[in-house]
Amino acid sequence: MHGQFSLMEKPDIQTPELSGIRQEIDSIDEQIVELLCARFAASEKVRLAKTSDLLTGAMPYRPGREAVILRRLVEVAAGQVPVAVIERVWRTVISASILAQADVRIVTIPEVMSDLRYRQATDLFASLLPVEKASSMKAALAALSDGEQVLVVVPMKLDWRSVLEQTPEGKPARVVAVLAAGSDKPGRSLAVLGHAASEPTGEDETLLVTTGKLPRDFVPKPIWHLKLADDVYLTSIPGYLDMSEQPLVSLKGNTGLGLRIAGRYPSAMELSKP
Template structure:
């Protein structure tokens, strides 16, 4: 049996080296685009493995192994670095970022979500890891993504993808931002930035969104009063993939009227394995 294990180990190692060769060929073939990672494609790979998995070996470990592989192979194609919101009292974000992006990818901690976003925008980092939006956040990071400039980072993933592991601190998830577009995977959430010219109840917005065919999962709002004024801003999570050209956005705007200054997808994420798919109460 030990000889058989040695043979299996050799076979696994051979396949890893073969995979590296194929990845290097892919890296050459897709230049000059040079998009070295695709979170949607990664999610599809992990879902496929989870669907075919059998036996006693934990699926969470399979995902962890493949996350390490994906990160290492991505780095073969070009520069790859992570910036993580991880102040002294929030080290759990560092742990889930390390688990997701692997132990060989360079990571840097910053003390604010805005700093993580800036490093992505200026090209210092490939990915920025920021906390899930909170209702009581007086300086929400997501408002900085509410424009259509191609140099503005977009939300592309939710962490962790399969269980929290041994991350330190409170049980908080995170979002990843990058200078790429969110890709649909067949089971997604999209985050819409909605700017209004006057106050409107969440109930009215929810009714208009759902009448347009967009199922609302969650709301986060910011009035700007803490910053000396400004129009009401809402971050609306919907249970689907929504592109900027989706006709449902136009239908939503027409139902609410001219008070909608913009309704812009600022990214989204593939639903993680095991995440409760039920729509939350707004």
């Protein structure tokens, strides 16, 4: 129609005020790129400082340090930037930094790739890290024996206990991180299995595997329970705990529990809703 614009023909309104705002945005974008250049230059210094460790196949992924950084950035943003944006941008930057240090890869299973929430959580966690789909759970877990630079992502509810006995060079795999996958239910979370170094962050969980449930009066109160198989339970308790300290040391005498630590990792942050 004459004198009117269709939805595809809306004019680009230019006013002095809008033009100035766009110039400001362009300047900020350039500053972001300059800061990214500085960030990657600093990461290269880290890589060079860690050369000897990386040459021996060490895992550059550090879940504890990453959790501390992400929590701090969210606090700095103070709600002015959506948390999901901070998470996605930072995960992209950190995954690029990891790849610059080593050929880290992620292995998962068909169930994860076919489930929307699982896939979104895995894609966000991996970002630029390559994700491979193993043919089965057994094949995915077997990939951990390829070396330390492999992370396996599987549903927490599946039986992955065999990794606790896998000992490449005497070091068994553990749960090094947990992905909430858009739900606060433990049965909907994802376990990240690998040989990444574990370190306390101040907001951590210790994951226990037992043959039977913990005593009802156990302190601290567990965060969640999950039945993994017949008479086999996962229990997440708050804190970065060791078998040689309370409250776990008091359970050593209960041989029927078959108590083992399956992992110590930063508490998951539910940042992105699929």
